[in-house]
Amino acid sequence: MVGLLRRFPALAILGARQIGKSTLARLAFPEFACVDLENPLDFARVAQDPQFLLSQHRRLVIDEAQRLPEVFPVLRSFLDADPRRRVVLLGSASPGLLTRISESLTGRVAVFELAGLSVFEHDAERLWIRGAFPRVHWSRPRAQPAEWYPAYLRTTLEQDIPQLGFRISSMRLRNLLTMLAHSQGGVCNLSEIGGSLGINYHSVAHILDIFEGVFLIRRLPPYAANIRKRLVKSPKVYVRDTGLLHSLLGIPFSKPALLAHPKAGASFESFCVEQILLHAQLHDPAAQGFFYRTHSGQEVDVLLRVRGALVPIEIKLGTAVPDLRPLETCMRDLDLPLGYVVNLAAEPVQVRRNVWMGGLRHLLERLRLAP
Numbered sequence: 523m524v525g526l527l528r529r530f531p532a533l534a535i536l537g538a539r540q541i542g543k544s545t546l547a548r549l550a551f552p553e554f555a556c557v558d559l560e561n562p563l564d565f566a567r568v569a570q571d572p573q574f575l576l577s578q579h580r581r582l583v584i585d586e587a588q589r590l591p592e593v594f595p596v597l598r599s600f601l602d603a604d605p606r607r608r609v610v611l612l613g614s615a616s617p618g619l620l621t622r623i624s625e626s627l628t629g630r631v632a633v634f635e636l637a638g639l640s641v642f643e644h645d646a647e648r649l650w651i652r653g654a655f656p657r658v659h660w661s662r663p664r665a666q667p668a669e670w671y672p673a674y675l676r677t678t679l680e681q682d683i684p685q686l687g688f689r690i691s692s693m694r695l696r697n698l699l700t701m702l703a704h705s706q707g708g709v710c711n712l713s714e715i716g717g718s719l720g721i722n723y724h725s726v727a728h729i730l731d732i733f734e735g736v737f738l739i740r741r742l743p744p745y746a747a748n749i750r751k752r753l754v755k756s757p758k759v760y761v762r763d764t765g766l767l768h769s770l771l772g773i774p775f776s777k778p779a780l781l782a783h784p785k786a787g788a789s790f791e792s793f794c795v796e797q798i799l800l801h802a803q804l805h806d807p808a809a810q811g812f813f814y815r816t817h818s819g820q821e822v823d824v825l826l827r828v829r830g831a832l833v834p835i836e837i838k839l840g841t842a843v844p845d846l847r848p849l850e851t852c853m854r855d856l857d858l859p860l861g862y863v864v865n866l867a868a869e870p871v872q873v874r875r876n877v878w879m880g881g882l883r884h885l886l887e888r889l890r891l892a893p
Contacts, residue, residue, distance in 0.1 A: 524550055526632040527608055531601040534611045537636035538737035538763070539678060542656045543612040546636060547583050551610055558585040568593060576600040580607050587611040589685060594626035601630055615686055616735045637800040638763060641883055642893050650793045652775050653765015671769035678736060688732055694719065698729055702739060703761050703770035706788040709815075710741070710759045730759070737762060742795065745812035745825045747856060758813050760792040767792065790839040791823055794864050794882055798835065801891040802828045814852045822852040833889065834861045841867045846877060862888070
């Protein structure tokens, strides 16, 4: 991340609200001045005369930058005037929503997405059950997830999304997000969802864009390959953080309660998907995740493209060897040399000549994606 700022005059650190962007910026750039646009005084100073404020600092962190998009065009001339100037922008919305970043700072800004805690930073089981937000693991006093997640969601739906310029009922947003939680990891049928909520296909698509833009959901696209089999074309949709997912589903934050719930398998799958993509994109910014499914029902949960190679990964809650036919079919169709099964097994085992099964950390280490 520090290396990116050596190559670009601006760095945008983006991620969900409360994911730790401000803390990371303070640790990584202690010599930078900081303005926080959630602070009314800082907001007023920047809004009144952004050119003057920028001229006072050669190195600057602007926190919650999405709250004042008018500052982005000014940043361009500020950075071009002196090649030694550096700016770090912290934001809780993706470049797709912050179009002014891409329009105003093209070629001048590097983008780094900060995800939740890693399984190499904290106990994997606790991260799965309680979610990967630092506040529910490391804060003093410790935030209680049963209280913290509803408050977090209320702030996101009622304050953050309207401040980005979207005028949509928070109740409608909550209903749609809850519906997505109940179909966690399913292929997204926009018309069916819209019919249940009394809105049209295009409205659902628009809201999903917003949810993805504020890092609430992930749309995992299907893999498209030039093979003779018919493949599914719609994405799978996940609520990204499992703590938020469990809150939306009303699951108590304990292992027995989670394992007894019918969505336990989908929850474990989404946790693994997030961790795999988090580590892959840290090592290879061009890494991408897909899923593979044919119309005949053969499915592999994750098809990871990293360092130019495709890696098929099946995710199963449990320790038994699952049905390997879908994985082997995918490997045969795409001519892939190795496949993996991620589950709760304590030790990795080779279940076929070219298929390994083991825990999440083992997979990441085997793929050389550990920190």
